[in-house]
Amino acid sequence: MFETSKKAAETILKHENDSINLISHMDADGISAAAVMSKALDRMEIRHQVKFVRMLYPEVIEELDTGGLTILTDLGSSQLTNLKPKFEGNEMIIADHHAPEEEEGWPELVHFNAHKEGLNGVEEISGSGMSYLIAKELDPENKDLSAQALIGAIGDVQNAWGKLKGYNRKIAQDGMKEGVIDQKEDLLLYGRHSRPIFRTLKNLTDPSIPGVSNSTEGCVSMLKDLDIPYKTEEGYRRPVDLTEEEKRKLASELITRAVSAVSEELVDYVPGLIIGEVHTIVNERERSLLRDADEFSTCVNATARHEQPLIGLEVMKGDRNIYYRKMLKLLRYHRRCIAEGMSHVQRMGIEVGPNDYLQYFDASDALKETFVGTVATMMLGHEEADPYKPMMGLVKHDGVAKISARCSKLLFLKGLDMGEAIKTAANAVEGNGGGHAVACGAQVNDDKIPEFIENFENQLLEEA
Template sequence: MELSSNQLEFLERCKEARKAAFSFKDPLIVFHYDADGITSGAITISAFLKENRKHRTHPTKKLDDALIGQLQKEKEIIFVDLGGGNKRVNELQDVVIIDHHQTEGIEKLQANPLLFGIDGGLELSASGTASLVFDHEFGLGVVGAVGDMQYPLTGMNRHLLEKGISAGELELRNELRLYGRYSRPLVDFLTYSDDPFIPSLTYNPGNCEKFFSDLGIELQEGDSWRTYSSLSFEEKKRIISALAKLLVDKGMGWAASELVGEAYLLNDRESQPSTYDAAEFSTVLNACGRHSRADVGIALCLKKEGSYETGLELLRKHKLAIREGVVFAKKNLNDFGPFFFLDARGLIEDSIVGIVCGMVSGGKTKPILGAALSESGIKVSSRGTKKLVDEGLNLGKVMSSASEEV
């Protein structure tokens, strides 16, 4: 793609950030604990490892005053996926910031697409920014972007994708967009697909088994459970057509039109199904972070021995916690008129309450707000369907306005 003048200026800033980062003798790399933070942290760590440069790491949920206080003693810090939104970083010593969040009043060197008129919420995440700063690991850059809900890839993310394809790191395909194409047996693949929520199939394994039976699709090949990715082209066509018809019949034509879309595959991870597809990889990383094991996520990104198995175990625990949360939420949603409310205080972890709200929002005509206990008090998360967002719902603005009133 041909880059605009502001995009080219941003890439120059990325070069400045890289030069400044590599001028540090032994920096502390501070990164966020979600998928975008872990991938951007791993990209930065990998760059230092390639150059055989000393560094230390510190994952965190948030950059608050307590952490700022702890960092006062540090001579060199690289903030990744945070830092741009806290003016107190100006109190610290030598700092480089790689971020994509809203920023104002920061006096430190910062590679942030927002400073150059590039939408950090849609067109480039922290992982993508880190990939462009260090000019490597474009696959991880895409994983972080997808994990940060930047789909499909547009703007600078498209530039990132093209660099990854040219480098042989990535492959672009058009696929059925449901989660688990490579890692889940067929019945689980449909049962736990909730984006979109599929009436009569989502969370109904018996109906899902019948769905495949009616289509004449075998669930097993020998002793092995078949996955969607293992099916023939004709079998995939039958599934897509049947799902589209079901959604249209249920008045969800908008969802039917979005069943097929772009999939981003990491060529060097085909032997590990849960990290082959960028969307599935990001889910594993989120599980690592939300269970306070960002170290496992970093190791997985860096392909360290044993990290894949540990990551899958964390993913299993993560999915179990979410499923239990979904069961609770479906029984305890309160209708508050303009929105549904879920009081999950002491019952669902604050790290997954937003995910749970998102999973039960499918098919709902109103957004869901969920409350959970956190270290600092009460965390409120909100979720709405893509259809509501397309119709103008801006939950970020709603939550910001509400917090100002508290």
């Protein structure tokens, strides 16, 4: 086990009679990380408060309480310069997987970071995984929290290779031994447990499937040609209802069609986006939105998008009553907002950068900044877009543009890292940016948008 996670657990036990402040990132992984830590503290009857933030900007840090022990999950490692002036002299635990800054002269800080422990925080473990390692140190019985840790990793797209890597595999193994996770190889169709097979196929856009993606009629026609019934007397069949032979036939057809639509350099990556590891949360009821780990992470992420992360937290911790119903209501509203955003972008159209590589749209006055990334992802699957070029959306407000960018997992598997590209491009115009290889964001002054777009596109082309 890691010595730093052991030290973190010992520090928590020192404060078991205090009230602990738990601060976490407001996204699927951050909510999962907070749920793991909060559940572990609950079991030890340690009082704590949970707060979520999008970023530890100086003004956000200024509002944080320095009393007692502060635990940061899924953030903090890259904001040490901002944190130290206020928290130096106070005990703090950081459990994070993002690239860290160097800390000097802060003996009260227990810095448990993936990279400092020899782990790749992009591929091998997420913030919720780091939180889980501390929870296991507090009590080995907390291995059942591996399900929450896995959901966080998937929320951070750490299964983009069609399987988990590194320490995430050990976390999944813990979950299988505890009987809370089932892992197997299957078709990578979103909504395996909750949606009709033709609907999951229609929504399969990464990779794009000619004649199938975005076409209900095309999906039904293909299933009929393959002699795979999509409906029985009991109702519509879901992906989990298919026989193994039906899955093999369907997978073969999907791969054949997808390969026909991609460039030769991407062909080898296609099968890994059609067939791969899937994870079922065993204790969730049949047909529930929470039974598939991928769908669970999307539900939690939606609560963050609407700035209601405490709903996601309570659902992650096990609530299936009030907060679960609130989450379902929020999801309905979320889908409506996304549909309206998609309609706006389709009306206004998609633009391209000077070098015809970066696709982008302006959703100012039509979308909240928290929805832009989701709409960018969905626009990649739209018939007017090129699914194998990056997509960027922006929202301008009070002289500042908030930007989100997304790309196909195929480009990521080929080696594209948008997170580094957007950081470099934003810094060049005195903005800031960063994020993951397939999902990233930036903030720049709106008079710098044309220059930023040109810089960002050039950075992307250097990696393409």
